[in-house]
Amino acid sequence: MRTMLKIENLTATVGDEDDAKTIINGLTLEVPKGEVHAIMGPNGAGKSTLSYVLTGRDGYEVTGGSATLNGDDILDMDPEERAAKGLFLSFQYPVEIPGVPVMTFVRAAMNAQRKTRGEDEISAPDFIKKSREVGKALKLDAEMLKRALNVGFSGGEKKRLEIYQMMMLEPNFLILDETDSGLDIDALKTVSDGVNAMRSPDRGMLVITHYQRLLDHIKPDKVHVLSKGRIVATGGPELALRLEKEGYEGILGEVA
Amino acid sequence: MTTALRDLIANPNAAELELVARYGMQPEDVRRERLFGAFAQSGLPNRRMEAWKWTDFKAALTTLDRPSTASVEDPIPYDGALVFKFTPTGFEAPADLPNGLSVFEKGEAQALGAAEDVPMGALAASLAGEKSRPATVLLEVTSSDLPRLHFQFSGAGEASFARIVIVVRPGMAVTVSESHLGGAGLEASVIEFGLQKNASAVRTIYQRGSREEAVASTALVHLDAEAQYTQTTLSFGAKLARLETRVTHQEPSASVTLNAAYLVGKGLHTDITTHVRHGANSCVTRQLTKGAVLDGGTGVFQGKFFVPRTAGQYTDADMQHKALLLEDGAVVFAKPELEIYADDVECAHGNTCGALDDNQLFYMRQRGIPEKTARALLTQAFVAEALEEAGELEELLRGEAEAWLGAA
Numbered sequence: 001m002r003t004m005l006k007i008e009n010l011t012a013t014v015g016d017e018d019d020a021k022t023i024i025n026g027l028t029l030e031v032p033k034g035e036v037h038a039i040m041g042p043n044g045a046g047k048s049t050l051s052y053v054l055t056g057r058d059g060y061e062v063t064g065g066s067a068t069l070n071g072d073d074i075l076d077m078d079p080e081e082r083a084a085k086g087l088f089l090s091f092q093y094p095v096e097i098p099g100v101p102v103m104t105f106v107r108a109a110m111n112a113q114r115k116t117r118g119e120d121e122i123s124a125p126d127f128i129k130k131s132r133e134v135g136k137a138l139k140l141d142a143e144m145l146k147r148a149l150n151v152g153f154s155g156g157e158k159k160r161l162e163i164y165q166m167m168m169l170e171p172n173f174l175i176l177d178e179t180d181s182g183l184d185i186d187a188l189k190t191v192s193d194g195v196n197a198m199r200s201p202d203r204g205m206l207v208i209t210h211y212q213r214l215l216d217h218i219k220p221d222k223v224h225v226l227s228k229g230r231i232v233a234t235g236g237p238e239l240a241l242r243l244e245k246e247g248y249e250g251i252l253g254e255v256a
Numbered sequence: 257m258t259t260a261l262r263d264l265i266a267n268p269n270a271a272e273l274e275l276v277a278r279y280g281m282q283p284e285d286v287r288r289e290r291l292f293g294a295f296a297q298s299g300l301p302n303r304r305m306e307a308w309k310w311t312d313f314k315a316a317l318t319t320l321d322r323p324s325t326a327s328v329e330d331p332i333p334y335d336g337a338l339v340f341k342f343t344p345t346g347f348e349a350p351a352d353l354p355n356g357l358s359v360f361e362k363g364e365a366q367a368l369g370a371a372e373d374v375p376m377g378a379l380a381a382s383l384a385g386e387k388s389r390p391a392t393v394l395l396e397v398t399s400s401d402l403p404r405l406h407f408q409f410s411g412a413g414e415a416s417f418a419r420i421v422i423v424v425r426p427g428m429a430v431t432v433s434e435s436h437l438g439g440a441g442l443e444a445s446v447i448e449f450g451l452q453k454n455a456s457a458v459r460t461i462y463q464r465g466s467r468e469e470a471v472a473s474t475a476l477v478h479l480d481a482e483a484q485y486t487q488t489t490l491s492f493g494a495k496l497a498r499l500e501t502r503v504t505h506q507e508p509s510a511s512v513t514l515n516a517a518y519l520v521g522k523g524l525h526t527d528i529t530t531h532v533r534h535g536a537n538s539c540v541t542r543q544l545t546k547g548a549v550l551d552g553g554t555g556v557f558q559g560k561f562f563v564p565r566t567a568g569q570y571t572d573a574d575m576q577h578k579a580l581l582l583e584d585g586a587v588v589f590a591k592p593e594l595e596i597y598a599d600d601v602e603c604a605h606g607n608t609c610g611a612l613d614d615n616q617l618f619y620m621r622q623r624g625i626p627e628k629t630a631r632a633l634l635t636q637a638f639v640a641e642a643l644e645e646a647g648e649l650e651e652l653l654r655g656e657a658e659a660w661l662g663a664a
Contacts, residue, residue, distance in 0.1 A: 079618065080624050095619040
């Protein structure tokens, strides 16, 4: 099966029943194995909502359509089941987890996923070895991995820790939500190198971003433009360059 | 005289009448009479008293009965500790005492300062001498090399009372642990610390009880110059559990850490009440209380810092209370109070009460951690902060908290 993520005519609302707003409105998208797709769009287009709907956050209600990952309907699964199926979201704003050291957290996550999949837990020496390798690649200080996850870390450090978790957990489908926000040029390069190292014929990626800048570092196979909850334009990397030049208004004016 | 005392108590219930009768069985003694009088003027503390409005002993303790539940096992290891056991019918002290520790078992009651402020402490002090047990167990610490002193309160019965006084001589240090393990319908104890110049004490309190038991632990701590006192409480509650600590900084430059964690399940109640008087200049108090409560459980936090006008200058004090309501139906009452008359002080307080953070839960679940595990991990980390100053017993207390959270 070549298609990994398949979204068909998806609609979703945000908020309480009384004042639920439709944010995703008939979205259709396919990401095949081995490809990296970018989703660009103006503020309020539904980019972050899409990432939360796909990962199963409370408060985001699917009202129609479907989404499958490797043929499995993911919309009925708990967030942790989706994670065990290999779905990983790199958060725009990584959350602080006080009192839980980075390595403890990632090991708990890894073993929980393995348990759900019916696999053995990773041994402590194997985990530490792997952590050391990944930490080195991301230029992470070993001391940092012993501190509470994201607590007191800079924006750039938090993003690098997202990539650390991604490389440790080796998910098969990645959603990167505004991974470039809050990064200086050097950090952007480190983070992009990490993501690029994850590219593989067996893995798909959805890169959500405002700006074309990130796509200089993570070259997408396709670019989609999201507006008012649906994909309104699809093209190659050149579409991102056009957006950068003409702005969303130019492109959206054309397709509207 | 017994009749007169009974008349003091308005509409006495069966439990109060039983307490009066127990008092009447003891030999007459002016100091004991004063102690019991301090209790009898209010009777069992009740909701009409400001300091007891959330913890009503009179309503909870209508009769004095032996509970159907037994004491829980003591999780605190002896590890060579000097163990003192208090039960409803007896008292046991270590047979051999090391140099540097003197123990006096006093048959007569001793006066208790501010007895009116601590009615349950006054009750404990007036009845501690029942059944040929010492009215006061006085310990004098003249060495810093003693093993830990462990006080265990357990055993089946209607009621159990104890009074302990620990005097730590100048420059000496002592470690004390205390287990309140249930078994009695009412367990009331009062423990006093007199920390002389530059002396220090580390005290750990473990309390666990059933829905048929009431516990009142009262501590009075007096610090001389540069003395240090560090207290860590882990309480799982009982039908009612009141763990009260009253601290007096009576000479300059003393420092106190008062930490507590309460984990309360269905049908249980824990009350952490503290009063700190900064009666001398340049004293430091650090207080952190963390609570986690399930549906049907009740947590109470009452903290007060009192800083008089001239004596309390350069006070440095911080009071934090944070509670997690783990389920709908959990109840927490909190009253943090700062009463400050001195003008050159640093006093801070914070008080929060809420559910676990949805952002944190979702983040953890997105990484594959099941919701139940995520909740337990977050709550463990939350509570652990309040146990960090427990020294050699920190790991043990953490383990007990984790076991409770894992089962919750």
